[in-house]
Amino acid sequence: MHDLLKVMNSGGVVLYPTETLYAVGCDATSQEACEKVATIKGRAEDKPLPLIIGGMDMLELVTEEKSSHLIHLAELFWPGPLSILVKALPELPELLSDDEGYTSVRYSGHPFAAELSRRMKRPLVATSANISDKPSVALPESIDSELLELVDKAYLDPPWPRGNKPSTVVRLVGASQLEVLREGAVTVKMLCDKGYSVSVKTS
Numbered sequence: 001m002h003d004l005l006k007v008m009n010s011g012g013v014v015l016y017p018t019e020t021l022y023a024v025g026c027d028a029t030s031q032e033a034c035e036k037v038a039t040i041k042g043r044a045e046d047k048p049l050p051l052i053i054g055g056m057d058m059l060e061l062v063t064e065e066k067s068s069h070l071i072h073l074a075e076l077f078w079p080g081p082l083s084i085l086v087k088a089l090p091e092l093p094e095l096l097s098d099d100e101g102y103t104s105v106r107y108s109g110h111p112f113a114a115e116l117s118r119r120m121k122r123p124l125v126a127t128s129a130n131i132s133d134k135p136s137v138a139l140p141e142s143i144d145s146e147l148l149e150l151v152d153k154a155y156l157d158p159p160w161p162r163g164n165k166p167s168t169v170v171r172l173v174g175a176s177q178l179e180v181l182r183e184g185a186v187t188v189k190m191l192c193d194k195g196y197s198v199s200v201k202t203s
Contacts, residue, residue, distance in 0.1 A: 001112070001115065001119065004116060004155055005116070005120060007152045007153045008026055008027045008033070008124075011026070011030050011036075012026065012033065012036075012152035013025070013026050013033060013036050013037055013040060013150075013151045014026065014151060014152060014153045014155070015129050015143070015147070015148070015153070015154035015155065016112065016113060016154070016155045017110055017155065017156075017159065017160055018052065018108050018110045018126055019079075019080065019081055019108055019110040019161065019185075020161055020162060020167055021128050021129065021137060021138050021161050021163065021166055022128070022129035022136075022137050022140075022161055023052075023128060023129055024040060024041060024125075024127055024129045025052075025124045025125040025126050025127065026124070027120060027122055027124065028049075028062075028092065028122060028123040029091075029092065030093070031095070034049055034093045035093075035095065037049060037095075037127060038095055040131075040147070040150045040151065041127060041131060042131055043132050044132075045095065048095065048096055048098050048103055048104070049096050049125045049127050050104045050125070050126055050169075051096060051104065051105040051106075051123045051124065052106055052107070052108040052113055052117055052126040053105060053106070053107050053108070053114075053123050053124075054108065054114040055114070055117075056071075056075070056078065058117065058123065059074070059086075059105070061123050062086060062088065062089060062092070062103065062123050063087055063088060063103075064087065064089065065087055069172055069175050069176075070084065070172060073196075078107035078109075079106075079107045079108060079114060080107075080109040080185075081109065081166070081167035081168060081184060081185035081186055082106055082167060082168050082170065083106040083167045083170070084105060084106065084171075085103070085104050085169070085171040085172070085181070086102065086103060086104075086105060087102055088102065102171075104169050105123065108126070110161070111159065112155065112159070113126070128166060129144075130144060130147065138160065138161040138163030139160065139163070140156040143156075162185075165185045167184050167186070168183055168184040168185060168186035168187075168191075169184070170191070177196065177198075177199075178191055178196045178197070178198050178199070179198075179200075180199070180200045180201065181201050183200065
């Protein structure tokens, strides 16, 4: 972990496991590092880079939003694979947010990823570890060798990601209303079972 922290503190890009899939990431407060991630991924600039944090107390490093509805939703599903859209702090890099200023964030359920963010004392970029349009991966042997050469440091030791699906991305549109922008590891049924009225955005 020390090696990854050193790389990120100097503006580098790392590859690391999350509770769902492997991620490519960096210090999310560094514009230059975020640009490197987007370049490595071949990711469109209008597609915001998602974030992870290492604790509920770190949410204030991403957004000023503190509504009881947001906190309630987060406490129900965090740490875990539910990414919630929040209004990003204005000082965060533009690559993290959409045209309306929203970014997605989750408190990672993976012990290594969460600890990495806690030790950095900053949110981390956590975009899937693949070149754009190629499959995302959950096993070390599945990681694209080209990608491994492009990042500055990779952590491939266990515990490995659980695999299957990415995080679910939701927007809170009311006290108990959610819009699902991407259904992933947290299913619509799981959201409904917690008392939410759910609509699914169709592209």
